[in-house]
Amino acid sequence: MAGWERVLADLAETRGQALLRYAYLLTGDGAEAADLVQEALLRTFGRTTRGLTLESAEAYVRRAILTLHIDGRRRSGRWARVRHLVATRDVSDGPERAVVDGADLRSALAALSPRQRACVVLHYYEDLSVAQVADVLGCAPGAVKRHLSDARARLEPLLDDSREGSR
Structure with a gap:
């Protein structure tokens, strides 16, 4: 197993749930959070990753999650289209x-x-x-x-x- 593969496997095993929770807080949707984490992992580990440690890999993935979320929200007017769907609170x-x-x-x-x-x-x-x-x-x-x-x-x-x- 290559070094980056080991880092990826360790990251997914030890910090995968924390990354998913982080993405969920940003998106508010479980499926969208999972997609965001997967896309961030692909972008982080999709290119040469020599010298990447578990800590630096997590930092890169967290930054990728944040960047992907902000860029995705900026490009889409999703909130404007679904604002009326937010339920009002029961009194x-x-x-x-x-x-x-x-x-x-x-x-x-x-x-x-x-x-x-x-x-x-x-x-x-x-x-x-x-x-x-x-x-x-x-x-x-x-x-x-x-x-x-x-x-x-x-x-x-x-x-x-x-x-x-x-x-």
């Missing part, structure tokens, strides 16, 4: 309203632009600083702060109303 007065379930969070994240969503995932899920997010996305820290601020402003009304019912 109920129970103690379960105090907890924002996964479906509410996915719906709220789907309301963000690709850049805002990438900033939120990198900052809050990947636990990167603003400067690190700026490096990953190739933009200024001020732009990241603006995307995070805009994202929080959009997410707050979508997520806070579930908490108000339990107060």
Whole structure:
């Protein structure tokens, strides 16, 4: 087995689920996340990969996932075509309203632009600083702060109303 094949096998075995979760947070769809990870793996390992370690391969694949997601969303106007399909939340007065379930969070994240969503995932899920997010996305820290601020402003009304019912 060639060196890159071993790195690919180790990456898929040890970090495959983490990569899939990362892609899922970006896309909000399991099938689309799986496609994104597969495409990122193909692009990363589709060319000569001499000297690639498990850590550097994961970094390359994560970057490819992020780039593919942002580029794909930019090219397609998918969100504009499916915005009307997002279900509205049922209003109920129970103690379960105090907890924002996964479906509410996915719906709220789907309301963000690709850049805002990438900033939120990198900052809050990947636990990167603003400067690190700026490096990953190739933009200024001020732009990241603006995307995070805009994202929080959009997410707050979508997520806070579930908490108000339990107060």
